[in-house]
Amino acid sequence: MSNKIATREAYGKTLAELVLENDRIIVLDADLSKSTKTADAKEACSEKHINMGIAEGNMMSVAGGLASCGKIPFASTFAMFAAGRAFEQVRNTICYPKLNVKICATHAGITVGEDGASHQSVEDVSLMRSIPNMTVISPSDAVETAAAIRAIVDYDGPVYVRLGRLPVPVINDTADYKFEIGKAVTLRDGKEATIFATGLMVDKALQAYNILAEDGIKVKIVNIHTIKPLDVDAIVTAARETGVVVTAEEHSIIGGLGSAVCETLSENNPVPVIRVGIKDTFGESGKPDELLKAYGLEAEDIVAAVKKAIELK
Secondary structure (H helix, E strand, O other), X not given: OOOEEOHHHHHHHHHXXXXXXXXXXXXXXXXXXXXXXXXXXXXXXXXXXXXXXXXHHHHHHHHHHHHHOOOEEEEEEEHHHHHHHOHHHHHHHHHXXXXXXXXXXXXXXXXXXXXXXXXXXXXXXXXXXXXXXXXXXXXXXXXXXXXXXXXXXXXXXXXXXXXXXXXXXXXXXXXXXXXXXXXOEEEEOXXXXXXXXXXXXXXXXXXXXXXXXXXOOOOEEEEOOEEEOOOHHHHHHHHHHHOOEEEEEEEEOOOOHHHHHHHHHHHHOXXXXXXXXXXXXOOOOOOHHHXXXXXXXXXXXXXXXXXXXXXXX
């Protein structure tokens, strides 16, 4: 499918449906509802939407309080503030007592674009997956986002969902797609290498698959939508089948998907791994597509990584 929808848009639409379906859901936002798209939920049911102001730490504490009373709070702001500014409250107030709070953070990664390094969170997955009791999800498109948001309502515990500003291609079929927390999805089969991708890089991996196929190289593409808990069995099995691995993420290669895969394989099935992602640097201001190219996050960069990985066999 060629249409493009931002994952934050799908989040807003799904949340607007959920506030009408589930009496326990309460939406909190840090004065960014038009950007995070929780404004959709406010329009659907204004009494279930609370603007907490530019006070993310307090918002997370209030979310914890609501959860302790049996509500299902959805707390939203930009990823930089949800994972960065409010880290202490997320850790101590939400995850330590394992409260049922859903943190849905938008504007993650460098595709925030012109807002620049101060707003481009490339460390949020690293931060959130390091906290005990936290589940970390990074959907690949609008279809997966909608399914993930509905799935986390039924899951009892803290969840961090990473969402983006940039419209991205819809790659999953609405009618057939099934989302399960912690279960990887194999999108293409091949024997020469495995590409584990997450978020908007799943589409880039599929583009890379087509380029590689033209050169007679068939690779396995696996969508890792849940970075914690990681689908260890799927990762180890794919690595055994293909012998080499490439990871692709719009996040620092330190602490994100690449690190998680390396940790898993080093303990279970050591194989060469090449990580495509942000190389220990801050972002900069620019158009999202220009930044993806500048930071080596295009399909061609994944192709080059695969060919290098195959040489290591």
